[in-house]
Amino acid sequence: KLLLLIKRMAGCISSCLLILLAWALVHFLPGSKGPPVTNYDGTIYFNHESLRTPATKEEIVEVVKSASKDGRKIRVVGTGHSWSHVAHSTDILLSLHNYAGVVSVDVQEKRITVQAGMTFHTLNAVLDQHGLAMKNLAAISAQTVAGAISTGTHGTGLKFGNLATLVTKLELISGSGEIITASADENPELFKAAQVSIGMLGVITEVTFQCV
Secondary structure, X not given: OHHHHHHHHHHHHHHHHHHHHHHHHHHHOOOOOOOOEEOOOOOOEEOOOEEEOOOOHHHXXXXXXXXXXXXXXXXXXXXXXXXXXXXXXXXXXXXXXXXXXXXXXXXXXXXXXEEOOXXXXXXXXXXXXXXXXXXXXXXXXOOEXXXXXXXXXXXXXXXXXXXXHHEEEEEEEOXXXXXXXXXXXXXXXXXXXXXXXXXXXOEEEEEEEEOO
């Protein structure tokens, strides 16, 4: 038992050293042109050319149009709660953490529309104030609403779909800077594709959820 405990401790120490090494490489790597980005446990890291943090829809549109004009690429990054390189970019990273407010709440229809950078932690608190709740949730509430639905984040239960199935409407900005609304009635094909799009169809700016 003692030998097994020692082996487990050695494994934990090795993992911690690897994470520390990754952190050191990110923060001290020569030639970095922008703030380093890591995922939540520091196991994935990359440097990018620039980080944009718009606070209004107009600013998001301007970032997209400017990038399109200059032939640059954009990836939207959430809270980094992923073990993959899904938001990897060596060009422009777009963070919506400053675009995270409530757009509208319809208590009668039990629907809420929020800006894409809002986390589920904040969303849950807002819903509680109105006597509403999500039908299902993931085990972690740190993700942004757009990031969670775009990556197919799910909760538990055979009778529940993933979080994207609770979405009734989306607003996104296309690669040309056009603002598009999509739902089951308006642009239905785009809506189904955008629900779990991994950020490939544009920048999601607003999400409407059906609540309970």
